[in-house]
Amino acid sequence: MFAKVKRERRVINVTEIQEARGEPGALETLKGMGVTLKHLINRARGDDPTIYYPEERRPYSGRFRGAHILTTREDGSPKCVACYLCATACPADCIYIEAAESPDPMIEKYPAVFNIDLLRCVYCGYCVDACPEEAIIMSREYDIAAYTREETVYNKEKLMRRPQIAQSGLGYRPIKIDEYRKG
Numbered sequence: 001m002f003a004k005v006k007r008e009r010r011v012i013n014v015t016e017i018q019e020a021r022g023e024p025g026a027l028e029t030l031k032g033m034g035v036t037l038k039h040l041i042n043r044a045r046g047d048d049p050t051i052y053y054p055e056e057r058r059p060y061s062g063r064f065r066g067a068h069i070l071t072t073r074e075d076g077s078p079k080c081v082a083c084y085l086c087a088t089a090c091p092a093d094c095i096y097i098e099a100a101e102s103p104d105p106m107i108e109k110y111p112a113v114f115n116i117d118l119l120r121c122v123y124c125g126y127c128v129d130a131c132p133e134e135a136i137i138m139s140r141e142y143d144i145a146a147y148t149r150e151e152t153v154y155n156k157e158k159l160m161r162r163p164q165i166a167q168s169g170l171g172y173r174p175i176k177i178d179e180y181r182k183g
């Protein structure tokens, strides 16, 4: 049997502490003004920590997990072979694929429909890890804004080609795919 240890609770009364310290004097005010002045001087020197979004953007790591990209072959068709591994691995159940017979006799299937619900996605990257074809990777696109719920469901065309891919750059992906042609 373990003996029950009773811990004494320490009550911190903020009001009492403030009253004991008294009103801030001239020295504290001057110290505060000094901090403000220091930042003003730093800013005048060009050392400004503020990022003026959206004109300026923070540089993110190449491992950033942003909106997905479906990679393409040289002829522009998706590399995806509709194996459903990504959809099976997805913990958020947000990938929807409809497989169809590929017109290329060397390829068995292709995704006639490939949708990702980006509002359900938790950006874990499991789909990228599961893909045997390096057909799905992530971008560094993080500012996904929409007026309707439907707009946040990215279809195959949007996953393969959208201007934001070139703007944001590639994110989490297999190392080998660094030469991927941005669509």
Ligand code: SF4
Residues within 6 Å of the ligand: 086, 089, 090, 091, 092, 093, 094, 095, 116, 120, 121, 122, 123, 124, 125, 126, 127, 128
């Ligand atoms: S990043 Fe994670 S949650 Fe999002 S689609 Fe891929 S597996 Fe699903």
Ligand code: SF4
Residues within 6 Å of the ligand: 079, 080, 081, 082, 083, 084, 085, 086, 087, 097, 130, 131, 132, 133, 134, 135, 136
């Ligand atoms: S993206 Fe990759 S894992 Fe997902 S269905 Fe296509 S080939 Fe399979």
